[in-house]
Amino acid sequence: MAGPRGSSVPEKTGAAVLRLLLRHERPLGGSELARLLAADTGTRVHANTVYRALRWLIDGGRVRRIASRRSYAAIPFDAQGDFLILLCSRCERATHVAAPEIVRDIEAAARRAGFRAEALYLEMIGQCPHCRRDEGAYAA
Ligand SMILES: [Zn+2]
Numbered sequence: 001m002a003g004p005r006g007s008s009v010p011e012k013t014g015a016a017v018l019r020l021l022l023r024h025e026r027p028l029g030g031s032e033l034a035r036l037l038a039a040d041t042g043t044r045v046h047a048n049t050v051y052r053a054l055r056w057l058i059d060g061g062r063v064r065r066i067a068s069r070r071s072y073a074a075i076p077f078d079a080q081g082d083f084l085i086l087l088c089s090r091c092e093r094a095t096h097v098a099a100p101e102i103v104r105d106i107e108a109a110a111r112r113a114g115f116r117a118e119a120l121y122l123e124m125i126g127q128c129p130h131c132r133r134d135e136g137a138y139a140a
Pocket of ligand 1: 088089090091092093127128129130131132
């Protein structure tokens with residue numbers, strides 16, 4: 001995934017941003033990413049550099065914007081295609097589940113209404129199995 005003009009800045013920062021997102025397992029905002037990167041590298045990281053890297057990662061299908069949290073999450077290698085993002089309101093963990101049939105139904109409904117979709121955010125907020133188990137409510 002080379003930059004459009006051979007620039008290596010988004011690639012280098014992008015790789016570091018992706019490592020941070022994979023390590024944290026929860027969506028992170030742009031300024032939080034800049035702070036964490038600065039802590040890792042010991043140098044100041046501008047938010048614009050982070051946003052350029054995020055754009056590069058989104059275009060490459062490695063990161064997804066989490067609309068309801070104004071943040072970003074890494075897309076796991078096994079979650080390519082159409083998926084629903086489950087966001088835990090307690091531990092903030094983001095889980096990707098394949099949902100091609102839901103996306104097809106939603107897009108068909110939009111087409112019937114004469115609407116041409118440009119973006120679709122499928123995010124569900126609730127409690128993950130780990131947090132439900134902690135409160136003794138998860139028996140499945
Ligand atoms: Zn949780």
